[in-house]
Amino acid sequence: MELNTAIITGASSGIGAATAKELAKKNIKVMLAARRDERLKELKQEIEDMGGTAEYKATDVTSAEEMEALAKETNDTFGSVDILVNNAGLMPLSFMNKRKLDEWNKMVDVNIKGVLHGIYAVLPYMEEKNKGHIINTSSVAAHKIMPGSAVYSGTKMAVHGISEGLRGELANTNIRTTIISPGMVATELTETITDEDILNAFKNNSNDMQPLQSQDIAEAVGYAIDQPVHVDVNEVVVRPSNQS
Ligand code: NDP
Secondary structure, three states: OOOEEEEEEEEHHHHHHHHHHHHHHHOOOEEEEEEHHHHHHHHHHHHHOOOOOOEEEEEOOOHHHHHHHHHHHHHHHOOOOEEEEEOOOOOOOOOOOOOOOOHHHHHHHHHHHHHHHHHHHHHHHHHHHEEEEEEEOOHHHHOOOOHHHHHHHHHHHHHHHHHHHHHHHHHOOEEEEEEEEEEEEOOOOEEEEEOOOHHHHHHHHHOOOOOEHHHHHHEEEEEEEHHHOOOOOOEEEEEEOOOO
């Protein structure tokens, strides 16, 4: 099954940017999506300098309309929507008694609704051609719930439920579903944390673990995509070797 095009959300930094470059190296035409379009413009240039094909569109995943417009533009520009990497996410960890309601709601909006909006937007294109691959970024936080990760873990457990349900519904089609569950990766993700107690805990533990790099996760995404059509990699869990 030839998969030639991909939408990558959260492509303006970290895992999404590395995944976009990894897929472009495989001759997949990539549509880069995030809110910071200056960064997407730079990444498009970088991919083109490598010999790849990329376009970008400023998109907020919390808007179903913007996600629909993104899918339409991808189809109009590249002729198909073969792969969706539903990667955009936020992780403002906090203890629940800090009552950071706004941050809880943002995580629900981006980490859960954003993933749903992506599925909503791409499914008609994939079903029409009976081919595709939807890759949802979850986390080891869906497997191991720590104090301070309750809401974040809850959103990633929702990603697991949605992905598994979708996989079962699509089992008789050529549309595959994969969950990517990274452990700690060195990215900008922790910059959204405002809870001082969590930040101090991070500082105190920062020497204990050698985090993964975004490229390590990009290669896991590439592995799932590269499998023959009869193989659906349901989930890839990748931790740093010294993460417990
Ligand atoms: P980054 O902070 O580097 O990337 C997050 C991306 O999400 C950015 O490109 C950001 O772009 C985008 N984003 C956030 N909100 C929105 C929005 N409303 N609409 C569109 N895009 C949005 O972190 P990572 O690369 O680490 O995170 C990528 C994914 O990996 C997330 O789902 C995260 O939960 C998951 N993950 C990360 C781990 C880690 O240790 N780093 C571990 C486990 C999972 P912009 O701000 O430009 O919109």
